[in-house]
Amino acid sequence: MARTVPPNDEARSVFERLGYAISGDGPEFIAQRKWRSVRVRTLCAEDAARPGSLDGEYGLECLVTWTDCVDELDERLSEQSPEGEWAIIGVDDDGNHEVHRAA
Incomplete structure (x- = not known):
């Protein structure tokens, strides 16, 4: 199923449950x-296919x-080999999350 909306609320919930304070709105x-x-940064399916670059x-x-x-x-990110510390977190509709990649 193509996901046309980024998981903004789910991402915020993950970080809040981990004890982070959140600032800023949107994706x-x-x-x-x-x-x-x-x-x-939260990404819908289309953006995940072409994420742009990480600037560090x-x-x-x-x-x-x-x-x-x-x-x-x-x-896509493996092709870029971005510098610095970064991670990919996958979330589902129920708010469950898993860290899939971290530098």
């Missing part, structure tokens, strides 16, 4: 806890997409 936000600041501005980057889009996103 990109900052999650902060203690000294750690993570730029989080925050040092820690996390891309959150639907579970069924993770493999394609991982493949």
